[in-house]
Amino acid sequence: MSEPLLQVKDLEVYYGVIQALKGISFHVNEGEIVSLIGANGAGKTTTLHTVTGLLHPKHGSVVYAGQNLAKVPAHKIVSMGLAHVPEGRRVFQNLSVYDNLLLGAYTQTDKEKISRQMDSVFDQFPRLKERRRQLAGTLSGGEQQMLAMGRALLSDPKMIVMDEPSMGLSPLLVSEIFEIIQSFRAAGKTVLLVEQNAKKAMTVSDRVYVLETGSIIKEGMASDLINDESIKKAYLGE
Amino acid sequence: MDFLSALINGLSSGGTYAIIALGYTMVYGIAKMLNFAHGDVIMVGGYTMFLTLMALGHPLVALAAATVFCVILGVTIERLAYRPLRGASPLAVLITAIGVSFLLQSLAQIIFGSSPKMLVQLQISGGITLGALSIDYSTLLTLAVTAVVMVVLSLFVKYSKTGRAMVAVSEDRDAALLMGVNTNAIIAITFAIGSALAAIAGYLMLCKAPSLSNTMGAMPGIKAFTAAVIGGIGSIPGAMLGGILLGVVESISYSVPALAPFTDAVEFSILILVLLVRPSGILGKMRREKV
Numbered sequence: 001m002s003e004p005l006l007q008v009k010d011l012e013v014y015y016g017v018i019q020a021l022k023g024i025s026f027h028v029n030e031g032e033i034v035s036l037i038g039a040n041g042a043g044k045t046t047t048l049h050t051v052t053g054l055l056h057p058k059h060g061s062v063v064y065a066g067q068n069l070a071k072v073p074a075h076k077i078v079s080m081g082l083a084h085v086p087e088g089r090r091v092f093q094n095l096s097v098y099d100n101l102l103l104g105a106y107t108q109t110d111k112e113k114i115s116r117q118m119d120s121v122f123d124q125f126p127r128l129k130e131r132r133r134q135l136a137g138t139l140s141g142g143e144q145q146m147l148a149m150g151r152a153l154l155s156d157p158k159m160i161v162m163d164e165p166s167m168g169l170s171p172l173l174v175s176e177i178f179e180i181i182q183s184f185r186a187a188g189k190t191v192l193l194v195e196q197n198a199k200k201a202m203t204v205s206d207r208v209y210v211l212e213t214g215s216i217i218k219e220g221m222a223s224d225l226i227n228d229e230s231i232k233k234a235y236l237g238e
Numbered sequence: 239m240d241f242l243s244a245l246i247n248g249l250s251s252g253g254t255y256a257i258i259a260l261g262y263t264m265v266y267g268i269a270k271m272l273n274f275a276h277g278d279v280i281m282v283g284g285y286t287m288f289l290t291l292m293a294l295g296h297p298l299v300a301l302a303a304a305t306v307f308c309v310i311l312g313v314t315i316e317r318l319a320y321r322p323l324r325g326a327s328p329l330a331v332l333i334t335a336i337g338v339s340f341l342l343q344s345l346a347q348i349i350f351g352s353s354p355k356m357l358v359q360l361q362i363s364g365g366i367t368l369g370a371l372s373i374d375y376s377t378l379l380t381l382a383v384t385a386v387v388m389v390v391l392s393l394f395v396k397y398s399k400t401g402r403a404m405v406a407v408s409e410d411r412d413a414a415l416l417m418g419v420n421t422n423a424i425i426a427i428t429f430a431i432g433s434a435l436a437a438i439a440g441y442l443m444l445c446k447a448p449s450l451s452n453t454m455g456a457m458p459g460i461k462a463f464t465a466a467v468i469g470g471i472g473s474i475p476g477a478m479l480g481g482i483l484l485g486v487v488e489s490i491s492y493s494v495p496a497l498a499p500f501t502d503a504v505e506f507s508i509l510i511l512v513l514l515v516r517p518s519g520i521l522g523k524m525r526r527e528k529v
């Protein structure tokens with residue numbers, strides 16, 4: 001098999017003296033959807049922040065597309081094709097929907113390509129098109145999540161990491177979000193997904209890692225883990 | 239007529255405050271720090287004009303030289319004094335900024351002495367008379383420059399890619415990084431713009447009153463900072479509004495004999511009043527501080 005697109009090895013991350021990640025390793029192959037599930041405070045967000053350069057590990061490495069990201073500044077990572085849809089959406093409240101999307105394309109230089117991608121994002125999210133002049137801060141939670149995903153798409157990523165995209169959304173919207181995630185795969189993108197909604201996450205994923213207080217305690221095919229008794233008990237509420 | 243001329247003079251000195259306040263507010267909004275050395279950049283611009291005038295003579299050449307030198311100075315201060323403190327406690331940054339302010343003032347005093355220099359070449363005298371109303375040319379120039387600065391800066395922030403990135407960095411630095419925005423570069427650009435505006439403000443001040451000393455930036459700096467807070471620190475339209483408002487209040491208070499001796503007190507009362515009613519300033523956004 002070829003090299004994984006993302007290879008994380010022995011990652012240890014600290015906040016001051018507090019160790020949030022205790023040496024975790026995982027990988028994501030090209031074209032896969034991989035989920036990272038775990039309880040509050042397990043270290044999921046910390047993991048994603050370290051992958052995209054917002055945090056720096058004390059030990060361990062993140063290798064993306066064959067390149068070690070240790071020396072790559074955070075703002076250069078998105079132009080390598082690795083986009084991050086952050087926890088809590090983090091859209092720019094005081095900018096219009098359109099300006100938010102343009103910021104997603106900040107590293108793109110080809111104007112025609114940007115406008116093509118803008119059109120395709122508007123096709124996929126018609127509500128964003130209707131509201132493109134509206135300030136992002138006035139969008140509903142679901143619309144903000146769409147905007148956060150559309151914004152990531154405008155960087156034309158090869159891989160998207162997503163942090164709890166279904167958080168705080170109604171069941172109908174949650175299903176819509178997961179359909180969108182599957183559409184990313186159909187568009188040839190690789191996805192690393194962090195979710196509290198473990199059941200939904202497992203149904204769309206190929207593989208799953210379970211994180212508990214900074215360590216990976218289980219990994220496997222989603223189809224296997226979804227029937228695992230301890231997983232059922234701890235994360236699926238069954 | 240007295241009131242009208244006080245109003246026009248107020249708009250003009252308010253314009254100068256607004257131009258300086260823009261530097262405070264943009265740096266605060268984007269770098270999240272109070273650059274207390276901002277007023278002293280005005281003073282350094284003044285001495286740059288003094289030196290250029292001795293060598294070359296023309297006021298516009300002097301203004302250009304001061305603008306370039308202030309931009310270099312502002313970016314250098316940010317790089318050497320403030321960037322290493324990114325992520326440090328706000329108090330440490332504040333003390334450093336005050337230190338930079340003293341450093342600039344002391345250097346100017348060591349190099350140029352403490353007696354004021356007269357830059358008569360910059361002075362614009364005369365004016366126009368409309369009936370009983372007379373307006374100095376320097377006042378008109380200040381009004382025109384203020385208007386141009388406000389329009390250009392607003393368009394730049396709203397419609398340029400860099401302007402969008404500035405708004406993004408001011409709102410959420412990490413999210414801006416995820417978009418691929420080089421936040422350090424955006425902060426440096428912000429200091430550059432603020433410092434260029436300080437040079438322009440210094441020029442306008444010297445057109446009116448051509449006396450140059452190492453503390454010339456201190457009082458306008460404090461007034462402009464007050465203006466920025468009144469308007470809502472971090473808000474660009476707020477700095478414009480706050481500057482104009484403060485200038486008009488100052489000038490009108492000055493024109494009323496009973497209030498004239500207490501003009502500074504009147505101005506700072508306005509600050510207190512505004513903060514009582516709207517703690518985040520007139521156009522400031524009420525927002526929760528994120529940890």
Ligand SMILES: Nc1ncnc2c1ncn2[C@@H]1O[C@H](COP(=O)(O)OP(=O)(O)OP(=O)(O)O)[C@@H](O)[C@H]1O
Nearest residue numbers: 015018020038039040041042043044045046047087
């Ligand atoms: N900025 C910070 N400073 C100190 N400790 C932090 C910081 N951010 C996170 N932590 C700690 O690191 C651990 C992991 O946090 P993290 O945000 O990665 O969890 P998470 O799995 O994303 O949780 P959630 O599901 O609630 O989002 C937690 O114990 C948390 O308290």
Ligand SMILES: [Mg+2]
Nearest residue numbers: 044045046087
């Ligand atoms: Mg999290």
